[in-house]
Amino acid sequence: MPAWAKPNANDSLRANITFYSPLKLANKTLAPGKYQVVAQENNAKFERNGKTVADVPCTMKMLPKKSQHTELFTDHNRLTQIHVSGKTEALEFGS
Numbered sequence: 001m002p003a004w005a006k007p008n009a010n011d012s013l014r015a016n017i018t019f020y021s022p023l024k025l026a027n028k029t030l031a032p033g034k035y036q037v038v039a040q041e042n043n044a045k046f047e048r049n050g051k052t053v054a055d056v057p058c059t060m061k062m063l064p065k066k067s068q069h070t071e072l073f074t075d076h077n078r079l080t081q082i083h084v085s086g087k088t089e090a091l092e093f094g095s
Helices: none
Strands: 012-019 023-025 028-030 033-040 043-048 051-057 059-062 071-075 078-083 089-092
Touching (some): 012 089, 028 051
Parallel strands (some): 023 078
Antiparallel strands (some): 012 033, 023 028, 043 051, 059 089, 071 078, 078 089
């Protein structure tokens, strides 16, 4: 297991995110809007209006310090990471 991987499978990470243009995630394209992300183990669910719209694999990685803000990181409109405000964990998504 990589040193930055989260060792406890029972831990979860939650975030409320908003984005303003379509983002690709795994084999889906998410429409702009507000989402709640719930990640547990190696899986993240993106929920909108109470319904799961994407269920994708992810990796929880440790950051060197707590994030001051919730931030989305993208590469050519593909969501690659989410850093959650007040947390030392981040979600990382593959291509």
